[in-house]
């Protein structure tokens with residue numbers, strides 16, 4: 031996520047001047063750790079930060095030795111720090127992973143160009159092979175083209191749906207066993223709240239999973255599930271922002287989470303915990319996972335969301351498939367399937383982008 035991560039997260043000199051680090055008791059405390067408010071020295075901060083991520087990986091058995099792991103690398107702060115920490119931990123603890131950087135070029139002039147440069151630098155700095163896949167190559171449309179067709183309002187849906195699938199397709203080209211993303215604790219807490227607000231129980235039940243898609247072609251993991259955004263920015267920080275319509279709905283949840291965090295830093299973990307504790311009645315009917323009839327990608331509908339959106343774009347009907355629009359209305363072609371599927375769709379499909387990870 032781009033944005034307001036700087037507040038309160040910068041290295042803060044100890045107000046007491048000479049106070050010692052609560053961890054080592056030897057060096058002077060150099061910052062107040064955002065997650066715990068401990069006064070801590072830089073050296074100990076790096077150790078606990080990396081150690082917590084290692085514990086998360088180990089406790090959840092995220093990887094097996096020999097796996098090929100594609101790191102979703104956007105060039106933003108989270109995935110940049112993730113690439114660095116994961117390559118360090120892989121070396122230090124002999125995870126035995128083959129790590130790759132995987133970037134999706136959405137085709138947003140003046141935005142992705144710069145962050146791709148960051149990823150290219152990371153390829154050299156961290157010694158990790160880089161694969162770039164683009165919307166233009168995969169779908170025939172850049173985000174710039176899509177925005178021209180649909181305007182600024184609904185483009186988040188395209189970006190989210192296409193990116194999700196593009197990551198899978200890029201990872202398949204890399205023959206990856208897993209994809210890891212830089213989603214952090216704040217992102218997950220926001221998503222829990224958003225799914226509660228939308229009454230989206232299907233997504234609520236899975237948005238706190240550290241690994242998703244185990245029934246699909248390539249599972250995805252979030253090693254930063256318990257890592258605070260403010261802790262991450264103490265590592266190298268890259269200011270990024272969305273130039274096409276920030277997701278306003280998510281913005282409200284973000285502000286709310288930041289307010290809660292100011293009052294009580296644990297609030298982020300508490301929200302994740304409440305999402306984890308969420309249980310669905312066994313009698314509730316949930317969408318069944320199948321494959322898209324058009325492209326073969328996993329989908330709970332006859333056609334996956336990307337194919338529905340792409341069909342709309344190619345037919346000059348870019349709003350097809352946005353929100354709860356009845357898809358395929360009036361069309362006599364294969365998209366009739368989508369019409370049927372969309373009718374069956376519950377309120378799980380929203381107009382504010384994809385709330386899956």
Ligand SMILES: Nc1ncnc2c1ncn2[C@@H]1O[C@H](COP(=O)(O)OP(=O)(O)OP(=O)(O)O)[C@@H](O)[C@H]1O
Nearest residue numbers: 031032102103104106107108109133134211212213
């Ligand atoms: N264009 C992309 N190419 C590859 N991976 C991506 C891309 N965009 C997002 N991701 C992956 O999804 C995660 C969450 O993306 P999101 O857009 O929410 O950005 P973010 O939270 O700001 O993360 P980052 O700081 O890494 O950009 C990223 O950390 C990254 O792993």
